[in-house]
């Protein structure tokens with residue numbers, strides 16, 4: 001098996017309510033950090049998992065109806081915090097990025113997509129179909145800002161279902177061996193968004209399961225603490241969401257050593273992110 005290196009950090013955040021993320025929690029503001037992953041693969045080079053926020057969010061939400069998105073979701077991102085800038089500060093240039101895995105097309109996951117023009121973009125067909133069938137006018141209500149999507153994306157997309165080997169999985173039904181070398185496995189985690197995916201990466205130190213927004217707080221799969229049902233309005237499918245969490249829960253019970261990382265769960269991510277670009281810490 002080809003082992004990768006993994007680096008995690010934040011590219012901006014939005015403010016959310018604790019009692020929306022977990023029903024019954026306090027009515028206080030919390031940060032939803034936009035986590036990204038940088039993977040160094042021994043043969044495939046640099047790979048990104050999601051791309052965080054960029055200042056493009058402000059431009060994309062300047063006018064109605066997208067302005068409603070910004071009014072509901074207060075986003076804080078500076079140029080210095082953008083993924084592209086963080087990489088450049090560490091000698092990695094946009095052209096060095098050849099592969100980007102997108103968990104789903106919400107603005108906090110694809111904000112930096114336009115910065116990496118040479119990268120092949122991997123996502124599920126279901127996730128992209130959802131983008132195509134959502135009208136420009138109402139896309140914001142599904143968390144999608146079409147201005148953040150590169151214009152030539154059709155030429156650069158590769159659908160996980162088509163390009164990688166499908167393997168049976170005892171819990172998730174199927175998983176996909178992205179590069180057919182067992183280095184990165186893609187798992188279906190639908191519900192929060194149509195066709196959402198997560199990845200498992202094995203490093204020399206541990207196995208990490210980046211589950212994106214399959215849940216917002218790790219307590220969802222540890223103690224069944226679900227979000228406030230009000231958030232259903234923005235979800236693709238509440239039943240798929242609950243089913244995905246149950247699968248993550250089963251996985252956690254069966255493989256307690258795997259480090260499961262929900263993108264916006266600060267308790268899970270704060271001990272993994274690192275301002276210093278260290279590829280040997282995780």
Ligand SMILES: [Zn+2]
Nearest residue numbers: 106108213263
């Ligand atoms: Zn998110």
